[in-house]
Amino acid sequence: WSNVSTRKDEARRDVLRLAPIDETTTDPKEWGKSFPREYDGYIRTVDVERTKYGGSENIQKLDDDPKLRAMFDGYAFAIDYREERGHAYMLSDQRETERVTKKKQPGACLQCHASNLVAYREAGIAAGAPGKLTDGLTSKDGMAQLMTGFEKLCALSYDEATKKVQHPVSCLDCHDPESMAVRVTRPAFLNGIRALAKSEDSVPHFPSIERWRKGARSSEYDPNKDASRQEMRSMVCGQCHVEYYFKGEGKVVTYPWDDGLKVEQIEKYYDDAGWTDWKHAQSGASALKAQHPEFELWSQGIHARSGVSCADCHMPYKREGALKFSDHQVNSPLLHVARSCETCHPYSDAEVLSRVETIQARTKKMLDAAETATVDLITAIKKAKDAGATDAQLEKPRALQRQAQWRADFVAAENSMGFHAPQEAARILAEAVDLARQGQIAVLEAGVKK
Amino acid sequence: WSNVSTRKDEARRDVLRLAPIDETTTDPKEWGKSFPREYDGYIRTVDVERTKYGGSENIQKLDDDPKLRAMFDGYAFAIDYREERGHAYMLSDQRETERVTKKKQPGACLQCHASNLVAYREAGIAAGAPGKLTDGLTSKDGMAQLMTGFEKLCALSYDEATKKVQHPVSCLDCHDPESMAVRVTRPAFLNGIRALAKSEDSVPHFPSIERWRKGARSSEYDPNKDASRQEMRSMVCGQCHVEYYFKGEGKVVTYPWDDGLKVEQIEKYYDDAGWTDWKHAQSGASALKAQHPEFELWSQGIHARSGVSCADCHMPYKREGALKFSDHQVNSPLLHVARSCETCHPYSDAEVLSRVETIQARTKKMLDAAETATVDLITAIKKAKDAGATDAQLEKPRALQRQAQWRADFVAAENSMGFHAPQEAARILAEAVDLARQGQIAVLEAGVKK
Amino acid sequence: MNLPVSPRARLGLAAVAAAVLLGALAGSGAYTFSYAEGLSYLSTDPKACVNCHVMREQYDGWQKASHHAHATCNDCHVPQDALGKYMTKAAHGWRHSKAFTLNDFAEPIRILPEDLDIVHDNCVRCHAGLVSELAPPQHAGVPGERVACTRCHGSVAHGPPR
Numbered sequence A, B: 001w002s003n004v005s006t007r008k009d010e011a012r013r014d015v016l017r018l019a020p021i022d023e024t025t026t027d028p029k030e031w032g033k034s035f036p037r038e039y040d041g042y043i044r045t046v047d048v049e050r051t052k053y054g055g056s057e058n059i060q061k062l063d064d065d066p067k068l069r070a071m072f073d074g075y076a077f078a079i080d081y082r083e084e085r086g087h088a089y090m091l092s093d094q095r096e097t098e099r100v101t102k103k104k105q106p107g108a109c110l111q112c113h114a115s116n117l118v119a120y121r122e123a124g125i126a127a128g129a130p131g132k133l134t135d136g137l138t139s140k141d142g143m144a145q146l147m148t149g150f151e152k153l154c155a156l157s158y159d160e161a162t163k164k165v166q167h168p169v170s171c172l173d174c175h176d177p178e179s180m181a182v183r184v185t186r187p188a189f190l191n192g193i194r195a196l197a198k199s200e201d202s203v204p205h206f207p208s209i210e211r212w213r214k215g216a217r218s219s220e221y222d223p224n225k226d227a228s229r230q231e232m233r234s235m236v237c238g239q240c241h242v243e244y245y246f247k248g249e250g251k252v253v254t255y256p257w258d259d260g261l262k263v264e265q266i267e268k269y270y271d272d273a274g275w276t277d278w279k280h281a282q283s284g285a286s287a288l289k290a291q292h293p294e295f296e297l298w299s300q301g302i303h304a305r306s307g308v309s310c311a312d313c314h315m316p317y318k319r320e321g322a323l324k325f326s327d328h329q330v331n332s333p334l335l336h337v338a339r340s341c342e343t344c345h346p347y348s349d350a351e352v353l354s355r356v357e358t359i360q361a362r363t364k365k366m367l368d369a370a371e372t373a374t375v376d377l378i379t380a381i382k383k384a385k386d387a388g389a390t391d392a393q394l395e396k397p398r399a400l401q402r403q404a405q406w407r408a409d410f411v412a413a414e415n416s417m418g419f420h421a422p423q424e425a426a427r428i429l430a431e432a433v434d435l436a437r438q439g440q441i442a443v444l445e446a447g448v449k450k
Numbered sequence C: 001m002n003l004p005v006s007p008r009a010r011l012g013l014a015a016v017a018a019a020v021l022l023g024a025l026a027g028s029g030a031y032t033f034s035y036a037e038g039l040s041y042l043s044t045d046p047k048a049c050v051n052c053h054v055m056r057e058q059y060d061g062w063q064k065a066s067h068h069a070h071a072t073c074n075d076c077h078v079p080q081d082a083l084g085k086y087m088t089k090a091a092h093g094w095r096h097s098k099a100f101t102l103n104d105f106a107e108p109i110r111i112l113p114e115d116l117d118i119v120h121d122n123c124v125r126c127h128a129g130l131v132s133e134l135a136p137p138q139h140a141g142v143p144g145e146r147v148a149c150t151r152c153h154g155s156v157a158h159g160p161p162r
């Protein structure tokens, strides 16, 4: 019975601020003094647990699926490319990857791997932005500091820039220290979502954008003002779990959303911009690398459309006594389907897991086929090249490789093995396989003698 | 409140049997006397209304999508192939199609196009089966009459057989005249579902089969005894809305379910049986024709898995006065999403329709790609053949055509444009496109001179 | 629905006996039962149920759902024949108190199959007229013989999930 009376107490307790926090408090420990349950979950993102297609063990993807080595030949991703793990590791994993230790990278990398608001703002103030560090981030001055400093730090070398930060993403990056409301703080996201709002892509999962579009458009779309709380529960993740590139000399992190979030709209953006990530070492194609487009794929799925946010599945509520809070141990929902899924889908754990497995297994099979076709095409181009094919003869096959590989990689680099939008992922892979095989046909039709 | 009391009166009224019905009553009008609401819906299946990908206008599919002419070249489906319409037309449409008027067809065709129970049983009795026509259909004698007569009528010519029936599928075919319970009566289905039960295909949507598999298996699986009412609400449709072929000299309608319901399991069945529907006129490939595999595709979808039956969407409840009944105007659910979908998905009509359109548009795009690739392959084989390619050189391309075309057609012939199982339909189409393009590569690699 | 003592009611009877017996033996159990307002089970006031905060979600959902005006918790969750009613209440009271005290239940809490039967019977009881053609068992004797109302009308009681 002591249990009962304790819980009645708990139910009545309000949050006590046991330590002061403000816009300069990057250390999560300080926040943890007032919000111990959230902090406890947060630090437990160091846990390592595998699921069939995901989980948190940083295995080498290149060994797991050797087709990737062929696909990324000539690019840093062919050196070291791992399964991602919990937020606790983001900064150290970035510092230690051979993509950084063996290749030169810019400070831009930091936008998504650190608690960087204070670093950005300090750099902004140093570069002449108005106001002071304790101004609210979303105030006019705060924003000016942020955006200025962001561009400064992007342009630095990685080694220089990384010295300016200490923590992985932290409370301050997601929460207003005063109200504790969730907020979005990543400059590239603020720019990107504005561009998306102006595009014509349909976004039924973001009613606030659809509202803004119908409105006067006298000011730009601003998620921190316009988005609903439920939308914010996804946008806060969409700050980092997205495809990106580094634009221009200044290496400004940029989200290619001017035409929309779908795979071919992003491709069009890159085509129009004349963007290429690297020249493929074997085939000479101008290739693109996709990176973690979780937000984009989720956007095409039925969950997004039904208003189900990233946090609903990845930060489900947890109950301790009468208190309910968001689980800050962000990880695979398959490790806790009862809390993540069963509030909406009242089935047994086994049934829920089996539904996910059915979807993921189908995706995996198609993904294998799409990657196989892409690698077949790469091999075919290389052979033709070695046999003396001209650039003119290889133009069409190379263009098809770019398109096919972009699609296969889009699903491979996305981290839910198709779950976030099963039919859309399948559609993308069907296109990938078609384009890659057409590329092989184009090579054969070019009729190079062996 | 007078309204309330009227309704209370109506409520207490039991169904009055205003006309006698028994196992010999094929005329739906007789049933309609006792069940006027169901009858009214039933006769309204003459209505003609189009939806974007379905509906009830019997347009010529071959004109709508000329790729089909190339795909079915040399087979009756290249002559006349229409969008299907309401149940009221099933018998006349069959009698009038040029597939029947221009080609010879067997009596087997009738299994799914008529109220044929009495005709079957009479033929069974004539052939020596025990008992009399008024025995309950599911009694031992009734079943013996049915199965014997079924085989007799399958073997007749269509012209002879069709004289023995007058009505499209009618009340007697779906209902026990005594209890009005839904029952399954199609011999090929009774055989097929028994075979499925014995297979190892996973059928989470049919708990009664899973139960039977775990049991003693002392008797065969019998849906009329073992299936739950909810399962029957789908099986009754799965009697006809399935892929089939006519086995052996006797032309016995047979469902190829020995290995399971998935596209490659059915393909394996046909491969093992050495079955071919026809030799393709242009390519010489041994091709298969898929026919309305609604039941099979639905089986792979999330609705089946969640216990949502065909009748839930295609015969939604309707309210008239104080009574609710099943709408017997079986048609596209898109014509009444409020009743068909919105009890489970509480959104606006526009939103529900838009969700379906998103799914169907994705499928249509993939389907076009798969059919285009198949036709490209057919053209490539024909060209090579004309240029003198040997059968040995064409063996692989032809085998690939069979596989690719089977898959593309499986989704095309299924009538929901992918809705019944969106990701599975996409998977099938991704395979189709891969196989067809590999076929073209095989033709090119065979290196026939032009 | 005026069944004589149903198998379910008999089960309830056993549970009542168990509850009384164990309650008398274990003082702490009795304490829980009253402190957690266990006796309020015998009332029809929905607030009785939210005495346990774990019922909060259902209570909140019910307040916004369509049946707020038509039915209280017990109209749906308790059989309406006099005997079954108290049997069920006692059995639930005991089970819930025990679960709440030991904190050993799985979340999200989910209705038990036998309790869903009770609910179903209550839907049919109130809506007998409307569903008279659908509700009678058409295929008697086989498990899962009803077309469960909640498959389509799952949200009338507690609203949509979340």
Ligand SMILES: [Ca+2]
Pocket (backbone or CB within 6 Å): A054, A055, A056, A057, A083, A084, A085
């Ligand atoms: Ca991971």
Ligand SMILES: [Ca+2]
Pocket (backbone or CB within 6 Å): B054, B055, B056, B057, B083, B084, B085
């Ligand atoms: Ca139709």
